[in-house]
Amino acid sequence: MKKYYFQQTLVEPVSCSGIGVHSGKKTSIILKPAPENHGIRFRRIDLPSSPDIKALFKNVVDTNFATVLSEKDAIVSTIEHLMATFTGLGIDNVLVEINAYEMPIMDGSAKEFTSFIKKAGIKKQSALKWYFVVKKLISIHEGDKYVLVTPYSSFKITCSIEFAHDLIGSQKISFNPALDSFEKKISHARTFGFVHDWENLKKMGLGRGGSLENAVVIDNGKVLNKKGLRYKDEFIRHKLLDCLGDFSLLGMPIKGYIRTHKSGHALNHAFINKFLAEKDSWETRPIIME
Numbered sequence: 006m007k008k009y010y011f012q013q014t015l016v017e018p019v020s021c022s023g024i025g026v027h028s029g030k031k032t033s034i035i036l037k038p039a040p041e042n043h044g045i046r047f048r049r050i051d052l053p054s055s056p057d058i059k060a061l062f063k064n065v066v067d068t069n070f071a072t073v074l075s076e077k078d079a080i081v082s083t084i085e086h087l088m089a090t091f092t093g094l095g096i097d098n099v100l101v102e103i104n105a106y107e108m109p110i111m112d113g114s115a116k117e118f119t120s121f122i123k124k125a126g127i128k129k130q131s132a133l134k135w136y137f138v139v140k141k142l143i144s145i146h147e148g149d150k151y152v153l154v155t156p157y158s159s160f161k162i163t164c165s166i167e168f169a170h171d172l173i174g175s176q177k178i179s180f181n182p183a184l185d186s187f188e189k190k191i192s193h194a195r196t197f198g199f200v201h202d203w204e205n206l207k208k209m210g211l212g213r214g215g216s217l218e219n220a221v222v223i224d225n226g227k228v229l230n231k232k233g234l235r236y237k238d239e240f241i242r243h244k245l246l247d248c249l250g251d252f253s254l255l256g257m258p259i260k261g262y263i264r265t266h267k268s269g270h271a272l273n274h275a276f277i278n279k280f281l282a283e284k285d286s287w288e289t290r291p292i293i294m295e
């Protein structure tokens with residue numbers, strides 16, 4: 006008998022709170038189980054009509070310093086790490102209630118979101134999971150940076166970076182949710198930045214909640230965080246986490262092999278635009294377990 010993949014949601018609601026990295030304000034969220042084909046939606050319970058904002062690419066309005074979604078005049082910001090967690094754990098349907106415009110940054114990684122979701126439990130639903138099944142190469146290049154996807158037997162992603170910086174240098178990592186543990190391999194990797202980046206953000210009125218508690222901060226070739234790095238190659242692991250968050254906005258998982266080199270939110274989003282336009286290069290359908 007053929008075996009298919011089914012959609013998943015949470016067993017029970019779970020809540021957490023923290024501060025927004027840009028606003029510096031305390032925010033609480035409640036992750037609630039949602040029915041089949043609901044997808045991931047954010048609900049602004051602090052606004053009068055509690056509007057919903059679907060976590061879909063068409064709702065992305067800004068990617069400069071965080072991924073911002075907007076629907077019917079309501080916005081929700083800095084959603085990328087929670088979205089990456091849903092993708093990494095294979096979760097399709099969740100209602101995220103939030104009482105502010107910006108998601109809590111937690112410790113700058115997906116570690117706490119992952120442990121809250123594991124605590125809530127993950128449950129298989131009765132509807133089949135639909136995929137973007139990649140049939141042909143789709144790619145985008147910008148100088149030496151690129152993002153591309155090719156047909157593949159399941160889902161795999163490989164990311165690489167090159168920084169002219171001794172501490173980071175060249176790093177590369179792959180993730181395949183069928184073979185690797187998202188929790189162990191990816192979820193603990195934190196956002197990183199250089200001291201001068203933080204200074205510039207603060208001048209723009211951003212990064213008000215940013216600190217050594219929620220980012221790896223580098224200055225003069227040294228990590229300023231007392232406990233150092235969580236993985237030797239924490240930088241590329243976080244890049245991969247961000248990529249999972251960006252590609253999650255397709256609204257369906259991909260059956261294909263994604264490779265990114267030196268990409269960031271902007272190039273990833275340009276790639277998604279191209280991907281959605283090249284309709285001959287993929288089809289959407291459930292897939293059989295191999």
Ligand SMILES: [Zn+2]
Binds near residue numbers: 085086196243247
């Ligand atoms: Zn990030």
